[in-house]
Amino acid sequence: MGSVPAELSLDIRPTFLPKTISNFLHEVSTIGNAAEKFLRLDDYVKRLEEEMRKIDAFKRELPLCMLIMNDAISALKDESAKWRIPNSQPVLKEFIPLKKECDQKEKIENEKECRDKKNWMSSVQLCNTAVYPPKANSNYEQKQHFKVENKKTEGESVEDPFQPRRNIDRNGGFMRFAYSALPVTTTKDEKEDSGLSLLTPSIKNANTREGSGSSGSRTSSSSVSPPSVQANLRTGPQQQSSRKQRRCWSPELHRRFINALQQLGGSQAATPKQIRELMQVDGLTNDEVKSHLQKYRLHTRRVPSATATPAPANQSSVVVLGGLLMSQDQYNDSIRTTSSQSGSPQGPLQLARSARGWSQTEGDKMEDDEEDEKSESYGWKNHLHKPGRVDV
DNA sequence: TAACGAATAT
């Protein structure tokens, strides 16, 4: 019952040795001289390796063959290592494991080759379907000239009420990837007392050009961005020239904007810089405010009644804010939120307006929070009331 | 030169 000859056993070891090799090993085992054993084994290994090289060109067609060869070589190498002359290889114990590692690598390599055929199809599929974030999105990335590198992760936008899900942007996947490449973690801690640390913008901080309207005139915001963010933003020089990240005007941010407008006497009277200062939003730049103001004016301008119309604040059930019609409730809520964050006074300057697309019945009752959930940007309309609904 | 507004680009 003793030991069963290797070739007769049902040993299903991963390493299979052809009978010829088993025979060879058996034959070698009869040799008494260790050096002789080693030489024989080594010679055999070399021959096998040579053949391996020959069939290497066909390794894709002969994966199993390669495997078998590999196993054989591996086994023989192990065996030959055992009989290696000690003085030529003093650290025999260490040599073996090393060799095994090496062989293991070879095995893995070959197995990879074997799997190649199986996998390449699926790989292609993966490439096509799973357009993976940063790097995989090469097309867009190239288009954007490394713009991607400047972007931040989703986490940040989720955290920041002013940066609601820019990655779920209307631009879809593109936006998602483009804006979420940079693993910047933004926590609420980064928000200042006002709770406003628009991290998006911090990217801008890294940009050389702050824009004509904001150069050097930014509020204390620029220096507030956490070092880690700043560091991440400066990951590469090429990013400096890239377009800055889109500012996402969340409902809350827009509220601030409107609030500032009120205090400044309306969109026509307010200047970007003033607005920005009033908004007290971290990282917000004049450029962004300017751009937003421009859009705001454009929208409000579409409707003749878009001019500022001062009126008592609590007069009716509807408050008109800088072109935004809000229900008193919504307005109060808005102010509450805003004030709690900025402490800015409430001075509802009321601007009657019903710009198309900028108005929406509050009644559609999308709570602001819900808006946040459903859209990454405030959307003018979400904060406006349809004229018809206005009860003035 | 900074800030602004409009035009234009993305």
Add this chain to the structure above:
DNA sequence: TATATTCGTT
């Protein structure tokens, strides 16, 4: 359409 960028003006 929304936002960024550019450009001319003040």
